[in-house]
Amino acid sequence: MAGQNTGAYVFPEVLSGSVPNPRCLMLPLSRPPFMTHLRHLILPIGIVLGVMQPVAGQAQVSVFRQAVAESVAGQSDLAPSYRARGFTGIWTGADAAAIARRNALLTALADADAHGLPVSRYDPEGLIRKLRAARSAEDRAAMDVELTRVFLRYARDVQSGMLEPGRVVGLIRREVPLRDPAETLASFLEADPVAFLRGLAPASPEYGRLMRARAELQRALDAGGWGARLSEAKIEAGDSGADVVALRDRLIAMGHLAPTSSAVMGEALVAAVRDFQSRNGLMVDGVVGPGTRAELNRSVEERLQSVLVAMERERWTNMDRGDRHVLVNLTDFSATIIDDGRETFRTASVIGAEVPDRQTPEFSDVMEYMVINPSWYVPRSIVVGEYLPQLKRNRHAASQILITDRSGREISRNSIDFSSYNERNFPFSMRQPPSNSNALGLVKFLFPNRYNIYLHDTPAKSLFGRERRAFSHGCVRLSEPFDFAYALLAAQEEDPVGFFQSRLATGRETRVNLEAPVPVHLIYRTAFTDEEGRLHFRRDVYERDAAIWAALAREGVAISRPAS
Template sequence: MSVVPIPSLLPKLRRLCLPAGLIAALAMPVAGQAQVSPFRQALAETVAGQTELAAGYRAHGFAGIWTGTDAAAVARRNALLSTLAGADAHGLPRSRYDPEGLMARMRDAQTVQERAEMDVALTRAFLRYARDVQTGMLEPGRVVPLIRREVPLRDPAETLVAFLDADPVVFLRDLAPSNPEYGRLMRARAELQHALDTGGWGPRLPETKISQGDSGPAVVALRDRLIAMGYLAPTTVAVMDEAMVAAVRDFQTRHGLAVDGVVGPGTRAELNRPVEERLQSVLVAMERERWTNMERGRRHVLVNLTDFSATIVDDEVETFRTRSVIGAEMPDRQTPEFSDVMEHMVINPSWYVPRSIVVNEYLPQLKRNRNAASQILITDRSGREISRNAIDFSRYDARSFPFSMRQPPSNSNALGLVKFMFPNRWNIYLHDTPAKSLFGREVRAFSHGCVRLNDPFEFAHALLAAQEDDPEGFFRARLNSGRETRVSLETPVPVHLIYRTAFTDPEGRLEFRRDVYGRDAAIWAALAREGVAILGPAS
């Protein structure tokens, strides 16, 4: 049997001696011939009742997919075994596909039935790998319920049929996400693995503040760690000089920290995180990229919750960025992850207070003081304003309160002066806010779940530029009217709410953010249960 010489498998390949019976099976007639051989019958019986496998083998005339002496069969099994042996490059555990075990089965198969079962085992490994590398190992919503994302799963039978008509090496290579970010994360994984293999980033920094002009052991430790991480060119300077301050500022920028060039508690904590932890974040990010392995739209909005940012992306290039505030860390206020399509914006919006806020926050206030939250109107089911004097609030509880609440357009409206709508069942949208001071915080998790924008007018201008000659004038005229105005987007824009603690910047440099909701920790634990592990040196 001809097999691609993979370094880790080469010794076994050289020792691989196939029995004569298997050689005979490899020469069975190919699909399209009328002869029904015992091998084909055994294959049909092996996949009976397994719809997806049966469909793939039926399309191939129940001939062996991997067994055969013809060039096509040889190329398929060579490509598959080589790919499975290299699964670690994608952060997938090679043990999950067991290429060594598959080779042992090929070596040991004696009977027609054993050879048929061997062929099916290879097909199962192929389909498992294809699913894992295309759309992820995990079902995201089962790991973190607030990941409300429909993973773009491919049909296994169609995948198998397409593979049979393709160049196997090219097909297997192209299963992984093709977007540039996934490729950059693969490269980052390899670089971090190399750093781990060569001893990591050195000792942790001591718990002391380090500022420009300082010297001593703590500065030397900082210098050596910055050099090992690639933020500082090799040097023997033992004083916190301008070059080291610039390196700290760069580190802070690429970790979402306040940029001041000083190593305080927050910066020190991030500097002290080990290679293994950063590698975990990259492996989780790769799994998350596989969950979103789909066309995202030539123009789309990308909201990275951990980065507290919202961007507009045109043809893979970021063309607009603003800071954001996301849902608070309490479980009932966290912003979910999902994708939808922005259809319109509302200028001078009213705020229709969500039921949960009405009964849990405002009703208790109204029971104490009927004039509480006086800026908000109380309405009946038809939207008509009801006088507060006509309501005995003490009669009601959270279940029986029959009224709604609405805040009319104003500068103090909770939604600010514009909101951006992508209708969804979670009632999540992007909007302005009068609480501008929150955008100066390092961690910006304060909302009830919606995403607040620091530069909402400029965001609106960028969206309207695709359909208006004077987007600023168009927007300003409707804003100055004071009237609630809906403006449809002539070309709806996909919106993706994602959560990445590891990602790359427009220049391809790796960045990290805190796991603000603890979701990546849960995903890593789930990946570890599936066999993903941080490989030690020389693993």
Template sequence: MKLFLKRANALALSSCLLALSLGVAGAPASAQVTAFKQAVAESASVDDAIATFYRQTGYAPLWTGEDDVHRARRAALFEALETAGLQGLPAGRYPVDRLLAEMRDARTVRDLGLVEAMLSRAFVEYATDLRSGVLVPARVDGGLKREVDRPDAARLLAEFSKAEPIQYLRALAPASMQYRALLKEKMRLEGQIAQGGWGARVPVEKLEPGNSGPAVVALRDRLIAMGFLPRSSVARYDDDLRRAVLSFQAANGLETDGVAGPSTITAVNIGPEERLKSVLVALERERWLPRERGERHILVNQTDFSARIVDHGQVTFQTRAVIGKNTEDRRSPEFSDVMEHMVINPSWYVPRSIVTKEYLPKLRRNPRAVGHLEITDSRGRRVSRNHNFSRYSARSFPFAMRQPPGKNNALGLVKFMFPNQYNIYLHDTPQKHLFAHDVRAYSHGCIRLAEPFEFAYALLARQEEDPKAFFHRVLDSGRETRVNLEQPVPVHLIYRTAWIGERGQAEYRRDVYERDAKIWEALSAAGVTLPAVRM
């Protein structure tokens, strides 16, 4: 009822609307129009783009007319602002009560002009937040290199002025299936929080098939509440519970052994409030991604340690990945780019930071250290190992370092290039043992692939009749060879601790770099809230 009354109030403004349109407020109509324009110009001047829109339209009202078109715009805007929290936006950020009060109290045409500009500012803030996110990524964490397309306010207002209001406002949200699925998960978690959560925590560190007792009952009840197990009163760790544990482990990136060990129990004990925070962060991250991701694109989810090729929304190839080590200078960044080519039998041109931080100290102690690397001057000529490297500092060291192609090359036998300023790419590695670990954060920042050859075959399949034979023909030559992709492929390096899997099951991962914790802190400071627990 409260929402209905607010919307009804939004449809009707004070009688000064009639004064503006009919000139019956004790002054000539032209003077009132001038006063309205001056008020709009004054109030809109705090935002250059909004001021530009009104200058371009001759300060014609977008919101404060009394006809059905303007009434429909106001109603649609207030409905959107009142329900902003449903999208995971900070509901208190949009001054609904203040706007209604200003509209109710407007007594002069000047007041009406101020209301007009206030409505436009509220619309622009809401539209920008829903379309491009509440936060500016780079201000939250240095690893968030994502460049977000934040629309121009004048363009938003111009588009809205020509559109059906409700449809336009709804279309501002990402249209991806992932965004819609996350909204459903948000509503599900909010309902469970309101009902008191998932029950008692599991009080032990390990449970396995054959166990029984109160701890097994607690495990059973939480898995039932989460939706992994049908209702049951069995107090024994039976096959049904083991299968539920397997499903839970798969959905949380844990080793799928059916035993509720320490990692599994820790994950089971995470409450719906923490999971909801991950979902709200994922919604914000989804708003940051490009609207057009490519009919074929590569998706690297750092928290899942995986790389996927996606064709028309379906995963057609997937492999395990290693990401950057969790230190300040090695964490893998997040951004989007376009893969243009691969290099088979690559050389490794050692980044300057690694040369000076890791290898130069060794060369100072022993000029024949790191013998698998060539040292070259500015002309590419090899430098003798008899050189006195001890006289150089990190700043003055004049040489480069390179590892020639070969099976022991740090990049393995193939790398996949999407040239970028961060010098990040996907590549093979000789350190195959790392892929057996659950948490795979070991690299200097680049993404290592467990199945790089198969990844290459999948990419080449669109341009080679026999991609495998082609790849190995080049590989067997031993020569460093660039192979261009005839159809470049967008690459999205993302970081999601919550997403909805292909079968509609919510999946959660650890916040490896603690980036999501920072994003949640920023969203919370902006006004995004969790629901209260019903007592």
């Protein structure tokens, strides 16, 4: 074939129905095993576009380039990229590179549902129809630009997510790592197209495990789900009968129990219930009560929704989280230290209460230091919203907390007429000195941020025995703060326990800098996996995932249900 670019070709075989020249067949490309639909459409279009014959020579090339230039005029995201290549085509040529690019793109678009993205958002079948219908240089130029725009949309979606998180849920204060479109396109043009498109999605092990979980749940849905829902009956060790059989069958379908014909709640079935409870954030007692039953009765569709939301959330954090980092999963009520991809420390946590003004936000920052024997500088919202009303009734209320002026000097309560102030004009601050009863406990961990959120100890230890631990004003309380401190200090102290305890024993407020600051990520996952690949679920404590799922559904994300 002549060595001209796409501007010089038409589609005679489409018009005449003649057999294509074998020399022009689309190049063989690897195809993921799950990619089967649209094969019959992608191959013909590759052949069709591969047999274009040159007509009118350079004049057609000029018409094509002029049409491309006009199509991208004023479009800051596309014009520079096309201008840099002299407005030549990217996708619609008959050369091997263009064929490989469009085949790789159409294949990726047809497989978008593997990432929880709606294929309809990119409409690969529609693109193929338009490509087949393109006759003139102007038509082909318009298609080239359209394919580029679809490519950039898909790249953004699969790499950084479809949604703007803060617009869906205000307390998701996450800076999504968006890539520059021009750089994305330039990198694509320099790379193997199949490898590049496959490499757009997050490379984290979690994302890969979520993809597999999505596929497994879809297969379970296609097979009819997990069976009948459980009745209201309580089930415990030694029970037998129809309710136990229903429980047994559902746990087998979910993968918590090996196939068995036993109709008795014996050791194996109790162990399966305990495994289910552990993987769903429930109190692990082996008894099916109201809470466990409610989670057992959740449908495959509900769980699939959680996984699809988790995949979108994982795309929002498609960035380097740090070789060592702290991960706080709000729905799991936990804080962990991750070293080189493996969990090295875990402790239970208490998060912000469920009322809107106390919920813990989601964001990432960097922990710089800890404070041993901290003072609690009471936030203004708590001073005027909680303590001022108490002080109006009794000036000696909250006596463990000092009243201070703007310079931090203590002011006698007897000198203040609290009744003359309201939340707008109260001129004083409040501070609780270091003590065992301090609201922050005996250590706090700071990653300075505009939300005034940090991790800390607490004297209210009993709350860690609860299953649902949303009680704070927004900060994250740790069940084992000393051990957490030791783990952090181990990177810079030979004797982290002795170092910490010696500062604690002074009773004085002491700041300890971290020589290597540690990234902190406050996330919210109702579906996640462990290092063994097992899928876990948690309740949507702040109902944020419900809002995200609704937003994804508006963008076209849907669960494929088996035909009835």
